[in-house]
Amino acid sequence: MKNTIKLILFFVTISIASCEKQGGYVITGNVTGFPDSTMIYLRNLSTDETFDSAMVVEGKFKLTGRLLDEPEEIWLNAKVSNEFIYAYLLIGNENIQLKGNRNDFPWNVRIDGSKTQDDYNRLRDLTKSFDIKRDSLVRSFFKMSAQEQQEKAKDIWDNQIKSLDDTTKALLIQYVKSHINTYPGIINLDYLKKSLPKDTVQALYNQLNDEIRASKYARIIKIFLSEKIAEVGDYCHDFKALTNNGDTIRFSDLTGKYILLNFTSAYCGPCIQSVEELKMINKNYSDSLEIISLSTDMRKETWLESLERDTITWKYLWDGEGAYSETYIKYGIQGVPTFFLINSEGKIIDKWEGFGKGSLQKKLKRFETK
Numbered sequence: 319m320k321n322t323i324k325l326i327l328f329f330v331t332i333s334i335a336s337c338e339k340q341g342g343y344v345i346t347g348n349v350t351g352f353p354d355s356t357m358i359y360l361r362n363l364s365t366d367e368t369f370d371s372a373m374v375v376e377g378k379f380k381l382t383g384r385l386l387d388e389p390e391e392i393w394l395n396a397k398v399s400n401e402f403i404y405a406y407l408l409i410g411n412e413n414i415q416l417k418g419n420r421n422d423f424p425w426n427v428r429i430d431g432s433k434t435q436d437d438y439n440r441l442r443d444l445t446k447s448f449d450i451k452r453d454s455l456v457r458s459f460f461k462m463s464a465q466e467q468q469e470k471a472k473d474i475w476d477n478q479i480k481s482l483d484d485t486t487k488a489l490l491i492q493y494v495k496s497h498i499n500t501y502p503g504i505i506n507l508d509y510l511k512k513s514l515p516k517d518t519v520q521a522l523y524n525q526l527n528d529e530i531r532a533s534k535y536a537r538i539i540k541i542f543l544s545e546k547i548a549e550v551g552d553y554c555h556d557f558k559a560l561t562n563n564g565d566t567i568r569f570s571d572l573t574g575k576y577i578l579l580n581f582t583s584a585y586c587g588p589c590i591q592s593v594e595e596l597k598m599i600n601k602n603y604s605d606s607l608e609i610i611s612l613s614t615d616m617r618k619e620t621w622l623e624s625l626e627r628d629t630i631t632w633k634y635l636w637d638g639e640g641a642y643s644e645t646y647i648k649y650g651i652q653g654v655p656t657f658f659l660i661n662s663e664g665k666i667i668d669k670w671e672g673f674g675k676g677s678l679q680k681k682l683k684r685f686e687t688k
Contacts, residue, residue: 342384344413345394349377351420356396360407363391364534364641365616366585385411387534389434389501405429408438408501425450437500441493445486452482487513499527504535511542519543534642547650553664554579557645559612559635562625569610570664572633576607578678579658581651583614584624589655592673593628599678600632607682608632614654616640659685 347358352374360370360381372379374396388410395404403423405416409432418427425446429435442449459467459474490506491514497503504526511519523531523539530536548555556570578599582589600609609632613621621636637643641651649658652671659668659681668681 341411342382343409343411345381345407345409345416346414347372347374347379347381347416349374349379349416349418349420352377352396352398356398358394358396361393361395363393365620366583367615367617367620368585385409389432391505406438406442408432408434408505410434434501437497438502441490441497441502441506444489444493448482448486448489452479452486455479455482494522498522498525499530501530501533501535504530504533504539508535508538511539516543537642538647541644541647545648548648548658548666548669549650550666550669552666554658554660554666555645555648557637557648559637559645562622562634567635572608572610573660573662573664575662577658577660578607578609578682579660580609580611581614581646581649581654581656582611583654584620584627586654588673590628591675592655592678593630595673595675595678597631599682603682610635612637612645614640614643614646614651657681 345360354373354375356374358372358374358379358381359368361368364387370381370383372381389408390410392407392409393404394407394416395402397403398420403420405424405427407414407429412432414429414431414435416427416429422428425442429439455474455478459470462470487510491510494503494507494510498507507519507522519539520543523536523543526536545555546552554569554573556568558566558568560566578596580592580596582592596609596611599607611630611632611634613624613634613636615621615624615636616638618636618638621634624630625634637645640646649656655673656671657669657678658666661667667685670677670681
C-alpha cells in the first residue's frame with residue numbers, strides 16, 4: 319500500500335511539474351474551516367462547465383491545468399454542510415495562491431499571483447460593502463415566511479436592493495471609464511453596455527489598447543456597436559451552425575413557419591428542466607411550429623452528450639463559439655435559457671429569458687388566440 323501511495327504521489331508530482339513547465343495554471347490553496355475530503359471545483363463562467371477539481375487535505379489543495387483562452391472568469395467553489403462557498407477568479411495560466419478561512423469567502427479571501435486578479439480585487443474593494451449588504455438582504459428575505467416575504471418584498475427589492483444596485487452600477491461605470499484597458503474594465507463594459515449611451519460605449523472602445531482590443535471580451539463590444547441587436551419587432555439574424563448529423567445549415571433555410579428559437583446549455587439547470595415541456599410542445603405544435611435549439615457550449619462533446627442525455631428529437635444546433643459567438647451577441651443573450659418566438663415571415667414577435675414550469679405553453683397560448 320505504501321509503495322502504491324508513493325507511486326501515485328510520484329505521478330501527481332510529474333503532472334504538476336508538467337503543467338508548470340508548459341505554462342499552465344497552478345492554484346495552491348491554504349484554507350481553514352474546510353473538513354478533510356472537501357472537494358474544490360473550478361467552473362468556467364464562459365462555458366458554465368466544471369473543468370477541474372481537487373480535495374482539501376489538512377487545509378491544503380492544489381489545482382493544475384491549462385486554460386486555452388486567457389484570462390478566464392472562473393468560479394472556485396465548494397459545499398460544506400449545505401453551505402455553498404465560492405470565490406471569483408479572473409486568471410490566466412499563472413501560479414495562484416489562495417489563503418483564507420471559510421468565513422472569508424467570497425469577499426475577504428486572499429488571492430495572489432495574477433495581475434488580472436489584482437485588477438479585479440481593486441474593483442471588488444470599490445463595491446464590496448454594497449455587495450455584502452445586498453447579499454445579507456437577499457439571504458434574510460429567503461429565510462422569511464411566505465407572509466413576511468409578501469409584506470416586505472416591495473421595500474426590500476424595490477427600495478433597499480434597488481438603491482444598492484444603483485450605487486454599485488454607478489461605481490462600476492466610474493471604474494470602467496477610468497480603467498478601460500484592464501480586463502475587469504472591458505468585462506464590465508459588456509455588462510453595462512445597454513445602460514450607457516452608444517456613443518459613450520464607442521468612445522471607450524476607441525481607447526482600447528491592442529491587447530484588450532484583441533480579447534474575446536472586446537469582441538462582444540465590437541459586434542454590439544456594429545450590429546443591430548435583435549429585439550421584438552425585428553427580423554431575426556441569420557447564422558450558420560452544425561447539426562448533430564455533421565451538416566452545416568443556415569437558420570434562414572429553416573424559416574417558413576413559426577419557430578421557437580432556444581439558446582441553451584448542457585449544464586444549465588433551468589435549460590434541463592425545460593426539456594420535458596419542449597418535448598410536449600414539439601409533439602402538440604408540430605404542424606405549425608418548429609423548435610430550434612442552439613447550444614452555447616464550447617465543447618462539441620458536451621453538446622453531443624447533452625443531446626443524447628436529453629433525447630432531443632428536434633433540431634439542436636451548435637456553432638462551437640459559446641457565449642462569444644457572433645450569433646449569441648447579435649441576439650443580445652444575457653443568459654440561458656433565452657427564447658425567441660419568430661413568425662413565418664422571420665419577424666421576432668416575443669423574447670423572454672428563463673424557465674418556469676408551464677411558462678412555455680403559457681407563452682404559446684397567448685399567441686394562439688391572436
